[in-house]
Amino acid sequence: MKSPLIKQDDFWEVEYVNKVIIYKTINELKRYVKGEVVESLVEHYYKSDQLLQKNEPIKQGVLSHQKLIQHIYFVYFDQMSAVNNVRNIAGDLARQARKAKQFKLIVTGAHPLKADTVQQWCEGFYLGDYEYKGYQSEKRPARKAFNLVLDVPKQTDISAAIKRGFxxxxxxxxxxxxxxxxxxxxxxxxxxxxxxxxxxxxxxxxxxxxxxxxxxxxxxxxxxxxxxxxxxxxxxxxxxxxxxxxxxxxxxxxxxxxxxxxxxxxxxxxxxxxxxxxxxxxxxxxxxxxxxxxxxxxxxxxxxxxxxxxxxxxxxxxxxxxxxxxxxxxxxxxxxxxxxxxxxxxxxxxxxxxxxxxxxxxxxxxxxxxxxxxxxxxxxxxxxxxxxxxxxxxxxxxxxxxxxxxxxxxxxxxxxxxxxxxxxxxxxxxxxxxxxxxxxxxxxxxxxxxxxxxxxxxxxxxxxxxxxxxxxxxxxxxxxxxxxx
Structure with a gap:
């Protein structure tokens, strides 16, 4: 069964948004995406029995609003595999951010993100972005700034988690x-x-x-x-x-x-x-x-x-x-x-x-x-x-x-x-x-x-x-x- 969403290869030329959706149950995920552009995508992955895979997150390209490209990552949260999934996705995205002209990442959850998950995201980004400077004669280009948006409940104080993660x-x-x-x-x-x-x-x-x-x-x-x-x-x-x-x-x-x-x-x-x-x-x-x-x-x-x-x-x-x-x-x-x-x-x-x-x-x-x-x-x-x-x-x-x-x-x-x-x-x-x-x-x-x-x-x-x-x-x-x- 083919994906119901459009893919586009040349996405570095436009604003590039990554959205990561973390979930613990299928019903929780379905409620979260109801009425959204990715609802049909979730149904597709549900029917193909991919949403509860523990080893790798699901990644999908999406084209919407003509000039907005999204990569949607679905992350099934399950103990050790899930903890490292969070860090691993963050690390991969940190390296993608080096290439993009514009880069924005939205991390959200079908359930509200907790402080420990926020810490894991911060750890993964900083660790994944690591490069040993070494002793090469040619200097490497400076890092570009990018936006990281963490979707947490308003009453949650995540400043300590962010600091500890970094x-x-x-x-x-x-x-x-x-x-x-x-x-x-x-x-x-x-x-x-x-x-x-x-x-x-x-x-x-x-x-x-x-x-x-x-x-x-x-x-x-x-x-x-x-x-x-x-x-x-x-x-x-x-x-x-x-x-x-x-x-x-x-x-x-x-x-x-x-x-x-x-x-x-x-x-x-x-x-x-x-x-x-x-x-x-x-x-x-x-x-x-x-x-x-x-x-x-x-x-x-x-x-x-x-x-x-x-x-x-x-x-x-x-x-x-x-x-x-x-x-x-x-x-x-x-x-x-x-x-x-x-x-x-x-x-x-x-x-x-x-x-x-x-x-x-x-x-x-x-x-x-x-x-x-x-x-x-x-x-x-x-x-x-x-x-x-x-x-x-x-x-x-x-x-x-x-x-x-x-x-x-x-x-x-x-x-x-x-x-x-x-x-x-x-x-x-x-x-x-x-x-x-x-x-x-x-x-x-x-x-x-x-x-x-x-x-x-x-x-x-x-x-x-x-x-x-x-x-x-x-x-x-x-x-x-x-x-x-």
Whole structure:
């Protein structure tokens, strides 16, 4: 059956209007469009059983009033698929707006839009419009302004939702920028400099541990990873709202480039390793969002920054190193370096007597093997804090999947010369064995580990996901901080 409405290809030459209609039931949608030009279109899609499809919105071109071109998007709102449908359509439309001479978007609902939907639209627009500026010699044209109209009840105060949406998206784009930056431009020192600049006139304080102060603290694992590089290591301690209240502490892996060290990676596995500081980027961006949203909670962020390089000074397989908590570690593979720098950062986190520690890292290739590129792994203890993180994923739109943290996995890390090894000699349960290793450094603290290796990079552009480093985990961290009491 053909569509009853007229299509026109050359729509960029006239005023271009996009209208998005969000609905929860077919009857609700039919009532909303009754008497409108799209009523027959809704009936057409209803008869062809397309209006309850969950994976993709329905898009249709419409010609009316001679010079007004509309694209009508019908969005069926259904939990996770619907949440990301909102962001995805907004992201696609943001990129369309770059091309149009005139562009107007009307977002409405067969039922009134709520604040959380408004926030998702704002996030999707800002995330979908992202482009890494990079270092190309030719400057790109400036963005054009366009109108965004959100149809909400008059009594609804959406200003907070709009602000939060744009702040959250801007922060994820900050994480994207950091992770997309080539490693010769974003060294550990440059990351430190950029972080200081971002928070220089804010209420966020920064303490820097250099090689000397890290050695004084006994951070042998952190320092071992860095010793093969000519770039100095730094560990940043960021504090928001210092108080006697027990803090929430975030820890983000910051390997600004990872060759694998002496256990060197194959070349095809190395080109994206400028993004091996994705955890650090997400943590830094989250602090930026919390500061801008004027969150009143006591929050700390620990960001260990190193390069992992092979050289005559590099740490080696077979070495035994000592972490800040005096635990000894036999190095089996120097490419299992992220967990070593996190180990000392986690030890430092416990000294603050935190109510919760959340670490985030591009930690294991095994995470991608287990989950593909559609979800990040989450592990931790006790279970109730993991459940809290998992319960927010539908709202956040970042998928998480819990992997097991069985005590038996520690047997995979047995060593005859140290307390344990830095990785298993077999390839079994790689994400879980990495997490059980990290658990040895959090003491009795409540702790959640998020492995974003699987979601660190987008291979193509679609919806609000843009090709390149993803800024993965930023929205999850922001939501976790906001909802932790």
């Amino acid at each position: 702040v959250v998206a801007k922060s994820q784009n900050m994480a994207r920028d950091l992770a997309n930056t080539p490693a010769n431009y974003l060294t550990p020192k440059e990351f430190m400099t950029m972080t200081k600049k971002r928070f220089s006139k804010t209420g966020v304080s920064i303490k820097v541990y250099d090689k000397k102060s890290a050695k004084k603290k006994g951070m042998g694992a952190f320092l071992a990873v860095s010793q093969g590089s000519s770039q100095e290591p730094y560990l940043l301690e960021l504090t928001l709202n210092q108080s006697k209240e027990a803090p929430i502490v975030m820890v983000g892996k910051g390997v600004t480039f990872d060759t694998g060290g002496i256990s060197i990676k194959p070349s095809h596995s190395m080109s994206c390793m400028k993004g091996d500081m994705g955890g650090a980027a997400a943590v830094c961006a989250t602090m930026s969002a919390l500061e801008e949203l004027k969150v009143k909670k006591h929050v700390k962020a620990l960001i260990p920054l190193v390069e992992n390089m092979p050289s005559a000074n590099a740490y080696k397989p077979g070495d035994v190193i000592t972490a800040m908590n005096k635990k000894t570690i036999e190095v089996i593979n120097t490419d299992a370096e992220g967990r070593l720098i996190l180990a000392d950062a986690l030890c430092l986190a416990t000294t603050f007597k935190p109510k919760l520690i959340i670490d985030i890292a591009t930690l294991t290739g095994a995470c991608s093997v287990a989950l593909g590129n559609v979800a990040s792994a989450v592990l931790g203890s006790p279970q109730n804090v993991v459940d809290t993180i998992l319960s927010k994923q539908d709202d956040v739109g970042e998928r998480l999947w819990q992997l097991p943290l069985y005590d038996e996995y520690l047997d995979y890390l047995k060593s005859s010369v140290a307390d344990f090894t830095n990785c298993a000699e077999n390839r079994l349960a790689g994400t879980s064995t990495a997490a059980i290793f990290l658990k040895q450094f959090v003491g009795e603290s409540s702790w959640v580990h998020i492995d974003i290796a699987s979601t660190m990079e987008n291979k193509s552009t679609k919806g609000y996901q843009v090709k390149g480093m993803n800024g993965s985990g930023t929205r999850t961290l922001i939501q976790a901080i906001l909802t932790t009491s």
